Amino acid sequence: MRIRIKHRTAYAYDEPVYSITELLRMTPRDHDGQRVRRWRIDLDQDGRLVETEDAFGNMVHVLSLHRPLDSLAITVEGEVETDDTVGVISGAVERFPPGLYLRETALTRPDAAIKEFAADVIGDDKGLEGLHALLMAVKREVKFENGPTDASTTAAQAFKGRIGVCQDLSHVFIAAARSRGIPTRYVGGYLLREDGMVQQTAGHAWTEAHVPALGWVGFDPANGISPTAAHVRVAMGLDYLGAAPVRGSRSGGSEERLEVTVAVDHARGQQQN
Amino acid sequence: MVGPDGSIRAPYADVAKWLEAAPPDQLERLRIESELLYRRGGITFAVYGDAAGEERIIPFDIVPRMISTAEWARLELGLKQRVRALNMYLADIYGKQRVLKEKIVPEDLVWQNPAFRPEMAGVSVPHDIYVHIAGIDIVRIDADDYYVLEDNARTPSGVSYMLGGREISIRLMGDLYGAHRVAPVEDYPNELVSTLRSIAPKAAGDDPVVVLLTPGQFNSAYYEHSFLADKMGVELVEGRDLLVRDNFVYMRTTERPKRVDVIYRRIDDDFLDPLVFRPDSLLGVPGLFNAYAAKNVALANAVGTGAADDKAIYTYMPEIVKFFLGEEPILKNVPTWRCRNPNELSHVLAHLPELVVKEVHGSGGYGMLVGPAARAAEIERFRGLLKAHPENYIAQPTLALSACPSFVGSGVAPRHVDLRPFCLTGAKGVKIVPGGLTRVALKEGSLVVNSSQGGGTKDTWVVDV
Numbered sequence: 001m002r003i004r005i006k007h008r009t010a011y012a013y014d015e016p017v018y019s020i021t022e023l024l025r026m027t028p029r030d031h032d033g034q035r036v037r038r039w040r041i042d043l044d045q046d047g048r049l050v051e052t053e054d055a056f057g058n059m060v061h062v063l064s065l066h067r068p069l070d071s072l073a074i075t076v077e078g079e080v081e082t083d084d085t086v087g088v089i090s091g092a093v094e095r096f097p098p099g100l101y102l103r104e105t106a107l108t109r110p111d112a113a114i115k116e117f118a119a120d121v122i123g124d125d126k127g128l129e130g131l132h133a134l135l136m137a138v139k140r141e142v143k144f145e146n147g148p149t150d151a152s153t154t155a156a157q158a159f160k161g162r163i164g165v166c167q168d169l170s171h172v173f174i175a176a177a178r179s180r181g182i183p184t185r186y187v188g189g190y191l192l193r194e195d196g197m198v199q200q201t202a203g204h205a206w207t208e209a210h211v212p213a214l215g216w217v218g219f220d221p222a223n224g225i226s227p228t229a230a231h232v233r234v235a236m237g238l239d240y241l242g243a244a245p246v247r248g249s250r251s252g253g254s255e256e257r258l259e260v261t262v263a264v265d266h267a268r269g270q271q272q273n
Numbered sequence: 274m275v276g277p278d279g280s281i282r283a284p285y286a287d288v289a290k291w292l293e294a295a296p297p298d299q300l301e302r303l304r305i306e307s308e309l310l311y312r313r314g315g316i317t318f319a320v321y322g323d324a325a326g327e328e329r330i331i332p333f334d335i336v337p338r339m340i341s342t343a344e345w346a347r348l349e350l351g352l353k354q355r356v357r358a359l360n361m362y363l364a365d366i367y368g369k370q371r372v373l374k375e376k377i378v379p380e381d382l383v384w385q386n387p388a389f390r391p392e393m394a395g396v397s398v399p400h401d402i403y404v405h406i407a408g409i410d411i412v413r414i415d416a417d418d419y420y421v422l423e424d425n426a427r428t429p430s431g432v433s434y435m436l437g438g439r440e441i442s443i444r445l446m447g448d449l450y451g452a453h454r455v456a457p458v459e460d461y462p463n464e465l466v467s468t469l470r471s472i473a474p475k476a477a478g479d480d481p482v483v484v485l486l487t488p489g490q491f492n493s494a495y496y497e498h499s500f501l502a503d504k505m506g507v508e509l510v511e512g513r514d515l516l517v518r519d520n521f522v523y524m525r526t527t528e529r530p531k532r533v534d535v536i537y538r539r540i541d542d543d544f545l546d547p548l549v550f551r552p553d554s555l556l557g558v559p560g561l562f563n564a565y566a567a568k569n570v571a572l573a574n575a576v577g578t579g580a581a582d583d584k585a586i587y588t589y590m591p592e593i594v595k596f597f598l599g600e601e602p603i604l605k606n607v608p609t610w611r612c613r614n615p616n617e618l619s620h621v622l623a624h625l626p627e628l629v630v631k632e633v634h635g636s637g638g639y640g641m642l643v644g645p646a647a648r649a650a651e652i653e654r655f656r657g658l659l660k661a662h663p664e665n666y667i668a669q670p671t672l673a674l675s676a677c678p679s680f681v682g683s684g685v686a687p688r689h690v691d692l693r694p695f696c697l698t699g700a701k702g703v704k705i706v707p708g709g710l711t712r713v714a715l716k717e718g719s720l721v722v723n724s725s726q727g728g729g730t731k732d733t734w735v736v737d738v
Binding site for chain 1: 380381384385387391392393394395396516517518519520547548549551552553559560563566567
């Protein structure tokens with residue numbers, strides 16, 4: 001499948017900001033199920049992007065602007081060719097052994113409720129069956145809905161509220177799987193929606209868990225499936241913070257208005273490979 | 274002060290005579306004067322969780338702690354060996370991970386260690402040095418052997434007390450001080466600044482700009498930060514004084530921003546850069562980590578050094594020294610039970626009243642059990658904690674720490690001491706000013722020397738005998 005993505009992040013400030021620093025994890029890389037055909041990042045302001053790679057192998061662009069600005073827009077746009085690999089991720093950049101992905105983070109620390117939930121659902125099955133059971137259980141228990149949660153919501157909070165977005169469902173899945181000793185990680189990217197909805201308000205997020213015989217296998221708790229050719233994988237980390245498309249900070253500019261538009265569509269209108 | 278046979282140990286000969294001759298009111302007068310000097314100098318210390326007083330003075334005991342030059346020479350060799358091993362270990366876990374491949378250290382103690390920073394993997398640091406400033410806590414248990422109690426490889430503090438204590442000795446104890454040839458420590462700030470300059474990026478040229486980054490005046494060690502910056506002649510800055518532009522770090526000045534080459538940071542990893550670590554940190558500098566990873570600025574200590582100094586890794590230090598240096602450790606480790614191991618846990622649970630139990634990731638005397646001094650309820654509380662989370666604890670025997678004569682109000686009495694020498698590692702190797710900070714447990718019978726737990730300090734005299 002060939003997928004076209006356009007992702008625009010636009011900030012407007014009530015008063016001029018005088019300094020903005022951002023780390024952008026918005027550039028996909030190739031792996032066995034994915035080939036980046038063309039990709040570019042554009043700024044609507046003069047500025048330099050310093051390209052680096054983080055310790056997990058994600059492409060990172062550092063943006064720093066130190067002059068008065070009343071708006072800023074970052075647009076990424078490109079095309080990616082994908083295959084369905086039945087969720088198995090191979091050929092990706094791997095900098096760490098699976099054991100690293102058992103680390104607890106502030107966003108994915110399991111509380112007693114998540115541990116109990118994970119024990120009930122997975123038991124001692126660290127294989128595909130246990131993970132699929134967890135996938136369905138998270139989708140069932142945590143209702144997908146915009147609103148109550150934000151970027152700083154933890155897995156435990158989302159699980160307690162039984163509500164969240166793809167980021168929260170992924171955090172719950174990660175916290176639960178790790179609490180059973182299964183290395184699990186967070187993936188940020190895009191989803192070509194089955195229902196034909198091209199315009200979206202955010203990117204997508206899912207997870208990958210390490211299964212001894214297979215390696216890394218993707219699980220998308222928001223959709224209750226393993227990733228397909230409709231998923232474009234951009235960045236990976238221990239939690240949302242490690243894969244967030246933008247981590248930024250600014251000085252000045254009292255109020256900020258943020259507008260994110262994401263368009264994910266078949267490239268050149270083609271429907272099939 | 275007293276050897277195993279009851280005689281006065283050689284370095285203490287004159288101190289013992291002096292103590293005998295000094296009338297008690299003179300000692301009390303000296304104590305009051307030294308406290309005044311400390312207050313005037315502003316050396317105070319905020320104790321976390323102490324509602325009574327935001328800042329108080331750490332008691333200073335005027336009776337110096339004596340170490341012979343021969344003893345120091347051996348100690349120095351051991352310390353240099355230890356910090357070399359700490360640095361090699363860190364370079365390895367953030368690099369080739371031989372120590373894991375050869376199964377010297379269990380993987381989970383690296384990968385799941387909260388102080389391990391995955392972000393540092395593959396980042397190269399100047400001269401492969403991670404711990405530029407180490408505080409190694411040492412105790413003497415018997416006549417000959419020094420044991421390491423704890424390695425402090427993050428942002429060890431206390432050196433201002435070492436320097437302040439020496440100033441007081443010279444001013445108040447002139448006669449006794451003059452009667453000895455005491456090795457100088459006053460050079461520490463110069464050694465520190467030359468260590469820091471030695472790790473500057475090459476592009477910085479001959480005159481690199483060094484700054485000291487503090488979390489600010491509410492930090493318990495703020496006094497030390499301003500004291501050291503002043504002594505080194507470098508700027509004391511807070512996060513908001515720095516900015517990152519195109520992956521280089523600059524200091525805001527009244528004129529134009531000035532490039533910064535080396536940051537002696539006294540801010541924990543978590544707070545250094547809100548774009549990479551805790552996003553809610555207001556103390557750090559956005560973009561700093563990427564500038565660091567790009568080798569455009571040097572940080573001392575490096576990011577992620579805590580992965581070498583927690584109490585779980587401590588238990589592997591003898592193996593780590595042998596593995597990287599091919600040498601026997603000169604400084605011993607206190608025998609330690611790893612509670613993560615079921616056999617060792619059951620031993621610990623059976624002997625709790627005799628043991629000291631410490632949190633693996635704790636620091637500074639918080640969250641520990643000193644069995645012999647604890648009430649039954651406290652012991653039972655720890656029993657519960659150990660059963661629930663054995664991997665979070667280690668246990669050690671209660672040590673017969675060496676004791677030094679100390680002035681304690683009722684007169685002069687032996688009190689337990691440890692020693693924290695400050696080891697500086699730069700491009701030209703390891704430098705240690707002779708001695709260090711002696712901490713003393715002023716409560717009778719107490720073995721806890723931490724200033725947060727009622728400990729005091731002493732000046733440490735390395736002397737020819």
